[in-house]
Amino acid sequence: MTTPALEVRGLTRTYGDGATAVTALHGLDLGFAAGTFTAVMGPSGSGKTTFLTCAGALEAPTHGRVVIDGDDITDLDETRRTRVRRERIGFVFQSFHLMPYLTARQNVALPLRLAGRRADRRRVDELLARVGLADRADHLPGELSGGQQQRVAIARALVTDPAVILADEPTGALDSRTATSVLALLRTTVQELGATVVMVTHDPVAASFADAVVFLVDGRAAGRMEHPSTEAVAGQMAHLDDLVAAS
Amino acid sequence: MTGLALRSLRHRPAAATATFVAVLLGTALIGTFATFVESALHLHGEDRTSLIVMGAVVGGWGALIVLYSVASTAGITATQRTAETSLLRVVGATPRQVRRLIGREVLVVSLLAAAGGSAVAAVAGRVLFGALRDGGMVSDGARFGGGPASVAAAAGLVVLTSCLAAWIAGLRATRPSAVAALRAAEIEPRGMHWWRAVVGGLLIAYGVGAAVVTLTVTRHSADPYDAMSTCGAASIYAGVGMAVLAPWLLRRFSAPVAALVGRTASGHLAAHNAARRSHLLAGVLAPVIVLTSGAIGTLMLVGIDNRTMHDPAQRADGRLINMLNYVVTGMISLFAAIVVVNAFAAVVAHRRTELRRLRLVGATRAQVRSSVVAEAGIVAAVGIVLGTLGSLTTVVPFAVVRHEGLVPDGQLWLPPAVAAAVVLLTLVSARASVQRATRELAG
Numbered sequence: 001m002t003t004p005a006l007e008v009r010g011l012t013r014t015y016g017d018g019a020t021a022v023t024a025l026h027g028l029d030l031g032f033a034a035g036t037f038t039a040v041m042g043p044s045g046s047g048k049t050t051f052l053t054c055a056g057a058l059e060a061p062t063h064g065r066v067v068i069d070g071d072d073i074t075d076l077d078e079t080r081r082t083r084v085r086r087e088r089i090g091f092v093f094q095s096f097h098l099m100p101y102l103t104a105r106q107n108v109a110l111p112l113r114l115a116g117r118r119a120d121r122r123r124v125d126e127l128l129a130r131v132g133l134a135d136r137a138d139h140l141p142g143e144l145s146g147g148q149q150q151r152v153a154i155a156r157a158l159v160t161d162p163a164v165i166l167a168d169e170p171t172g173a174l175d176s177r178t179a180t181s182v183l184a185l186l187r188t189t190v191q192e193l194g195a196t197v198v199m200v201t202h203d204p205v206a207a208s209f210a211d212a213v214v215f216l217v218d219g220r221a222a223g224r225m226e227h228p229s230t231e232a233v234a235g236q237m238a239h240l241d242d243l244v245a246a247s
Numbered sequence: 248m249t250g251l252a253l254r255s256l257r258h259r260p261a262a263a264t265a266t267f268v269a270v271l272l273g274t275a276l277i278g279t280f281a282t283f284v285e286s287a288l289h290l291h292g293e294d295r296t297s298l299i300v301m302g303a304v305v306g307g308w309g310a311l312i313v314l315y316s317v318a319s320t321a322g323i324t325a326t327q328r329t330a331e332t333s334l335l336r337v338v339g340a341t342p343r344q345v346r347r348l349i350g351r352e353v354l355v356v357s358l359l360a361a362a363g364g365s366a367v368a369a370v371a372g373r374v375l376f377g378a379l380r381d382g383g384m385v386s387d388g389a390r391f392g393g394g395p396a397s398v399a400a401a402a403g404l405v406v407l408t409s410c411l412a413a414w415i416a417g418l419r420a421t422r423p424s425a426v427a428a429l430r431a432a433e434i435e436p437r438g439m440h441w442w443r444a445v446v447g448g449l450l451i452a453y454g455v456g457a458a459v460v461t462l463t464v465t466r467h468s469a470d471p472y473d474a475m476s477t478c479g480a481a482s483i484y485a486g487v488g489m490a491v492l493a494p495w496l497l498r499r500f501s502a503p504v505a506a507l508v509g510r511t512a513s514g515h516l517a518a519h520n521a522a523r524r525s526h527l528l529a530g531v532l533a534p535v536i537v538l539t540s541g542a543i544g545t546l547m548l549v550g551i552d553n554r555t556m557h558d559p560a561q562r563a564d565g566r567l568i569n570m571l572n573y574v575v576t577g578m579i580s581l582f583a584a585i586v587v588v589n590a591f592a593a594v595v596a597h598r599r600t601e602l603r604r605l606r607l608v609g610a611t612r613a614q615v616r617s618s619v620v621a622e623a624g625i626v627a628a629v630g631i632v633l634g635t636l637g638s639l640t641t642v643v644p645f646a647v648v649r650h651e652g653l654v655p656d657g658q659l660w661l662p663p664a665v666a667a668a669v670v671l672l673t674l675v676s677a678r679a680s681v682q683r684a685t686r687e688l689a690g
Binding site: 101 | 511512515516519520522523524601604605606607608609610611612613614
C-alpha cells in the first residue's frame with residue numbers, strides 16, 4: 001500500500017486541565033490516501049475544527065501522531081511546524097484569508113516568497129488560469145467577488161504543490177451557485193492535478209463532491225461513507241445528531 | 248448607549264489609554280501656561296508683557312500641537328473600529344447611535360484625563376512660576392495668580408477638541424451604507440480629498456514663502472530678531488503641510504525606499520502594504536515629518552543665534568525667545584512621539600486579524616514581526632528625508648541672514664542625531680506593538 005498523504009494516529013487533544021478539562025479528540029485514527037477528496041463531517045462539538053488545526057500543524061496534539069506524506073511532524077518546534085505548514089500543506093479557509101494589499105498574483109505567490117523561494121511567474125499565472133482568473137491577476141482582493149477570492153485562495157493553496165490541502169468550510173461564506181463552482185474546482189484539482197483534499201464541512205451538498213465522507217462524533221471516528229450522495233449524507237448526519245442528543 | 252460605551256471601554260483599555268495620555272499631557276501643558284496668563288492679569292509693566300508673551304506663544308503653539316495630537320489619537324481610535332461599528336449598524340444601530348457611542352466613549356475618557364491634567368497644571372504652574380522668578384525672567388515681587396479659571400479653560404478646550412475629533416471620525420465611519428462600510432474596512436480609500444491637497448500645499452507654500460521673505464525683506468531689518476520671527480516657524484509650517492499630504496507622499500516615496508529594504512519576503516510585504524494602504528501608515532508618517540522638521544529647524548535656529556549674537560543688550564531679549572523656542576520644540580517632539588507610539592499601536596491593533604492570516608498562510612512569527620518593523624523603517628526613512636527638507640526653510644535663510652552661509656557653521660551633528668532618535672522611536676514602537684499582537688497568535 002502507498003504512503004497516505006495525511007495520517008493521524010491516536011490523536012488526542014485536551015483543552016484546559018483538572019475538573020474543567022475538555023477533550024476535543026479521543027484517540028482519533030484516520031488516513032487519507034494521496035489523490036483523494038475526503039469530507040470530514042460531524043455535529044457541532046464533534047472535534048472537526050480541532051482535527052483540522054492539529055492535522056494542519058496549527059497546534060500540537062496532546063497525544064498521538066500526525067504524519068504527512070510519511071514524515072512525522074508531531075514533535076517539531078514552532079518554526080519547523082510553520083515551515084511544514086507552508087511547504088507541505090495548503091490551506092483554504094471559510095473567510096478566504098487573502099492579504100488585502102497584495103494583488104491576486106502576489107497572493108498566490110506569497111507562500112513561495114515566505115519560504116524564500118523565487119516566485120515562478122509562469123507557474124503562478126498557470127494556476128490563476130486554472131482557477132479561471134487569468135484576467136484578474138492584477139486585481140486586489142477587495143475588487144474581487146467572494147467566489148473569485150476563494151479561487152485565488154485555492155490557487156495559493158496549490159502553489160507549493162503540497163502533500164495535502166486542508167479546507168475549512170470553504171463554501172461557508174458563499175451562495176449556493178458560487179459554492180458549487182468552487183467545489184467543482186476542488187474536485188478538478190484532485191482529478192487533474194492529483195492533489196489530496198481534506199475538507200471539513202457541515203454541508204451535505206459540499207460533502208457530496210468528495211470521494212468519501214468520514215464522520216466524527218465526540219472526537220472519535222463514527223463511520224465512513226464511500227461515493228456519498230447529498231441525501232445519504234444528510235440522513236446520516238440527522239442520525240448522528242439524534243445519537244448526540246440522546247447521550 | 249452610555250452603558251454600551253462604558254462596556255466597550257472596559258473591553259479595550261489599550262485604545263482608551265492613548266486618548267487618555269494625550270488629553271492628560273495636553274491639559275497639563277496648556278493649563279500650566281494658561282496660569283501664567285491669568286497671573287499676568289494681576290501684574291503690571293514688564294512682568295505682565297513677559298508672562299503674556301510666554302503664555303501666548305507657548306500656549307498658542309501648545310494648543311495647536313496638543314489639539315492636533317488629541318484629534319489624531321481620538322480619530323485613529325474611532326477609525327480603527329470601522330469594521331466593528333459597521334457590524335453594529337448591520338444589526339440595527341442607526342448612524343446617530345454609532346456616533347453617540349463613539350462620542351460618549353471619548354467624552355468619558357477625556358473628562359477623566361482632563362481632571363488629572365488640571366491637577367498637574369495647577370501644581371506645575373506654581374513650580375514653574377517660582378523657577379522663572381528665581382531665574383530672573385520675572386521680577387522678585389511678582390506673585391503667582393493662576394487659579395481654577397485658567398486651568399478649567401484649558402481643560403475645556405482640550406476636551407472639546409477630542410470630542411470634536413471623535414464626532415468627525417464618527418461621521419466618517421457612518422457615511423457609507425452599513426454593508427459598504429463592512430467591505431471597505433479592507434480596502435484602501437483611493438486618493439485624498441481635494442481640500443486636503445489644497446491645505447497641505449498652502450502650508451508648504453507658506454513655509455517656503457516665509458523663508459523667501461526672510462532672505463529678501465527681514466534680513467535688512469534693524470531688529471536682528473525680525474528675521475527669526477519670519478523664518479522661525481517656517482520649518483514647522485512646511486512640516487505640517489507635508490504631514491497633511493502624508494498618504495500621498497508615502498505612496499510616492501515608498502517604492503524607492505522599499506527597493507533598499509531588500510527582496511526578502513518581509514520587505515516585499517512591507518513595501519506593498521506601505522504603498523497600497525498608505526492611509527494607515529500615514530498616521531505614523533505625519534508626526535515623524537513634523538518632529539524631524541520642527542526639531543532640526545528650531546534647534547539649529549537657536550544654535551545659529553547663540554553663535555552670532557554678541558550684543559549683550561539684545562542677548563537678554565534672545566534669552567526669553569530661545570527659552571520659548573526650546574519649550575516649543577520640546578512640546579512638539581514630546582507630542583509627536585506620543586502620536587507615533589499611539590498610531591503604531593492603533594495600526595497594528597487594526598491589522599491583528601490580517602497578521603494572524605499571514606501566520607496561517609505560513610509566515611513565521613519572526614517574518615510577521617520583521618515585516619511590520621520593515622514598514623516602520625520605510626516610514627522613518629521617508630519621514631526623515633522629507634522632514635530634513637522641511638527644516639531647510641528655517642535653517643538656510645537664518646544661516647544666510649546671520650552670515651554663516653548656506654550651511655551653518657556648527658551643530659551639523661544635529662540632523663543625524665535627530666534622525667537616529669526618530670529611527671529608534673519608530674522601530675521600537677513598531678516592534679513593541681507587533682510583539683504584543685503576535686504573542687497571542689501562537690499556534
